[in-house]
Amino acid sequence: MKSSTLLFRSIAILIVIAGVAHLVSFTSTNTDVPKGTTYKANNVPIDNSETDYIIGKWSVSHQSKEFTGNIIYEFKKEGQVFSAYIYEYVDENGNNQKGEGTKILTIDKFDGYKGTGKYTVTYQEQKYEIKCTIDMIDENSFTMSYDYYGYSDVETWKKL
Amino acid sequence: MIEFLSKQLNWIDVEYWFYIFNDLSLLYLILPFFILELIRYAYLKRLNRDLILDSIANIITFGAFLITEVFLGILAITKVYFWIYNNFSLPHLELNWTTIFCAILLADFAYYWEHRLMHRIGLGWATHTVHHSSPHFNMSVAYRFGPLDAILPIVFSLPIVMLGFDPILVLLSEVFVQVFQTLLHTEIIGKLTKPVEYIFNTPSHHRVHHGSNKQYWDKNYGGILIIWDRLLGTFEPEEEKVIYGISEPLNSTNPIKVFFHGISRLYSKLKKTQGAKNKILILIKPPDWEPK
Numbered sequence: 001m002k003s004s005t006l007l008f009r010s011i012a013i014l015i016v017i018a019g020v021a022h023l024v025s026f027t028s029t030n031t032d033v034p035k036g037t038t039y040k041a042n043n044v045p046i047d048n049s050e051t052d053y054i055i056g057k058w059s060v061s062h063q064s065k066e067f068t069g070n071i072i073y074e075f076k077k078e079g080q081v082f083s084a085y086i087y088e089y090v091d092e093n094g095n096n097q098k099g100e101g102t103k104i105l106t107i108d109k110f111d112g113y114k115g116t117g118k119y120t121v122t123y124q125e126q127k128y129e130i131k132c133t134i135d136m137i138d139e140n141s142f143t144m145s146y147d148y149y150g151y152s153d154v155e156t157w158k159k160l
Numbered sequence: 161m162i163e164f165l166s167k168q169l170n171w172i173d174v175e176y177w178f179y180i181f182n183d184l185s186l187l188y189l190i191l192p193f194f195i196l197e198l199i200r201y202a203y204l205k206r207l208n209r210d211l212i213l214d215s216i217a218n219i220i221t222f223g224a225f226l227i228t229e230v231f232l233g234i235l236a237i238t239k240v241y242f243w244i245y246n247n248f249s250l251p252h253l254e255l256n257w258t259t260i261f262c263a264i265l266l267a268d269f270a271y272y273w274e275h276r277l278m279h280r281i282g283l284g285w286a287t288h289t290v291h292h293s294s295p296h297f298n299m300s301v302a303y304r305f306g307p308l309d310a311i312l313p314i315v316f317s318l319p320i321v322m323l324g325f326d327p328i329l330v331l332l333s334e335v336f337v338q339v340f341q342t343l344l345h346t347e348i349i350g351k352l353t354k355p356v357e358y359i360f361n362t363p364s365h366h367r368v369h370h371g372s373n374k375q376y377w378d379k380n381y382g383g384i385l386i387i388w389d390r391l392l393g394t395f396e397p398e399e400e401k402v403i404y405g406i407s408e409p410l411n412s413t414n415p416i417k418v419f420f421h422g423i424s425r426l427y428s429k430l431k432k433t434q435g436a437k438n439k440i441l442i443l444i445k446p447p448d449w450e451p452k
Contacts, residue, residue, distance in 0.1 A: 001393035009391055013269055018250075018323040021262035025253045028166035102246060125238050126328055128171045129255070149172070 050112040053139055054082055057160040059090075068092050072160065073104060081117070082107040105144065107134060119146050165258045171328075174255060178332040182339050190342055194299040200348060201298075213413035215300040220415035221290060225305035233331065236314045241327035250324040260329065264384070266320045267333035271341075271383035274316040276394065279378050284312065285447035286426035290418060293410040297370055297402075302342035306422055337383040341366075351398070361386045364398045371402040 055077055059070045069091035073084040083106050086099035107117035119132040132146040140159040146152060201207040245252070253259045278284035287306030294301045313334055320330045344366035351357060351364045361382040369380040379396035382388045389395035410421055430439050438451040 006392055010269075010273070013388075013391070014266070014319070014323070017262050017265050017269070021253050021259050022250065022324065024162070024166045024256065024258040025251075027162070028168070028254070028256065100246065103252075125234070126171075126175075127326075130170075 051082075051110050052077065053112075054107070054110065054142075057087060058084070058157040059160050060155050060157050072099070073157070080108070082110060082115075105132070110134070112136070119144065121146075121151075123151075165261075166256050169255045169257070169260075171255065174260065174329075175332070178336065182332065182335045185339055190299055193343070193346065193348075197298045197346060197348060210413060211296055214294055214296055215298070217413050217415040217418045218294065218300040218304040221305050221419045222303035224307065224419055225309055228307065229310040232310050232314060237327050237331055240314075241318070241321050241330070244318060245321050245327050249322050252326070253324045255326065255329070259325065260333075263320065263325045263329050263333040264336055266323070266325070267317065267330060268337050268382070268384045269388060270316040270320060271313070271334070271337045272381050272388040272392070274312040275381040275383070276378075277316075278309075278312060279381070280446050281444050282426060282429075282447050282449065283308075283443045286422040289406055289422040289425075289447075292370060292406050293418065293421065295405040295409065297345060297347055297367060297404045299342065299345050301370075302345040304418070307419060308423075340384045345370075357386075358390075359385060359387055365389075365395075367402045367404075368396050368398045370404050372405045372407055373400055373403055375400070376402065377407075 055075050058073050058075060060073065062069060062071050067089065069089060071086060072088040072090065074087040075082050075084045083103050086102050086104055088099050089097045091097075102120075104120050105117060107115045109116045113136050115134040117132055117134070118129045121128050121130060128148075130146050130148040130151075132144055134142050134144045134157075136142045137156075142157050143154050144157055145154040198207060201211060275288075278288035287308035290306035291301070291304050291309070294304055317330050317334055320333075321327050341361075344361060344363050346363050347367070349363040352360075352362050356362060357364065361380070361384060365380045365382070365386050368376045371377075376396055379394055380386065380389050381394055386395065408425075410418065412418060412421070426442070430442055433439050433442055433451055435451070441449065441451070
């Protein structure tokens with residue numbers, strides 16, 4: 001068989017399989033319309049002052065063997081959901097280090113007061129997405145809590 | 161149906177199912193099957209010292225392979241894979257049945273190509289020849305690995321991570337393909353039904369792959385599916401009785417000799433070859449290539 005035939009067939013196989021995975025993933029994401037978000041006719045989210053105040057930078061106090069200090073997260077609105085990415089690390093001495101931009105929290109249902117979503121935790125070098133809830137204390141702080149197979153925690157997020 | 165396929169799954173459940181198949185199958189499937197093979201060998205009066213020592217050598221090479229695999233695997237997953245995943249990947253796919261199914265298909269396709277390359281380049285064959293050097297064919301042969309066998313799978317799985325699949329899922333899928341492959345190393349099972357033989361890799365197809373008969377060389381590279389071989393021109397059905405092993409037999413059950421014989425043969429060939437260009441070509445050209 002010619003090398004060009006091998007190449008084209010292999011690329012076609014990759015495109016078909018990866019394409020199916022992305023198509024299904026994209027379709028399912030687009031059918032889960034979260035509560036509290038309104039849409040224009042072309043499915044583009046419009047600004048919603050009741051929920052969008054969560055967008056921006058938030059600080060969370062963190063204490064572990066690896067790191068003690070504050071982790072700054074940045075909430076972004078991505079279509080129908082709010083996602084928080086690691087923006088910066090500030091250690092107990094005030095030294096800053098740029099975050100790796102990893103997505104850590106996704107809030108897919110949010111009414112401005114309470115929300116639910118998925119929180120990514122790393123345990124023994126493996127990542128787990130676990131269900132979590134957020135409760136607004138006021139416009140500048142909320143608690144994020146999870147309880148999963150006995151592994152639980154409550155974090156307080158403060159707006160910067 | 162689409163709702164089921166796109167339903168978001170939890171990692172802990174997915175890992176549990178992979179644990180049942182990938183890890184526990186050694187206890188509930190592979191070991192009992194190997195014992196059955198030993199009973200069959202005894203019944204056929206083929207259970208001899210050579211076969212037992214060969215099986216022990218296979219397990220020892222697996223231990224050596226496992227050390228490099230675990231070390232490279234952890235390094236690749238925690239550093240390279242996640243770095244690629246976070247910086248050079250398509251949008252990340254959520255965890256659902258379609259993603260898992262596609263990840264296994266892609267891991268199987270990657271396995272096809274890395275396996276093909278192991279046979280078709282000198283350096284690849286220097287390590288993979290260990291797996292083919294046994295004159296026997298049973299479940300223990302599946303664990304007979306060469307010193308560099310862990311490297312190519314890691315390289316060939318990177319594109320899957322770049323396509324948006326979670327690195328952990330890619331790793332679990334790779335192991336799934338390997339476990340499926342293990343089950344093909346047997347003479348007990350003959351040919352299966354036509355549709356199964358057409359789509360899946362079966363013990364019959366894999367016996368061909370291990371054949372030293374000339375017409376069976378470099379055929380049937382597939383892991384789970386044989387359709388990759390059918391599509392890419394490397395399929396060969398089992399017709400003539402298979403003679404297991406390599407064209408230049410090893411004739412040893414010494415685990416150290418078994419583990420390093422491919423590398424030592426490559427080294428001798430390189431030493432005999434004149435010129436730097438020819439030495440490089442020996443590493444990247446097919447194993448039977450000779451300088452003019």
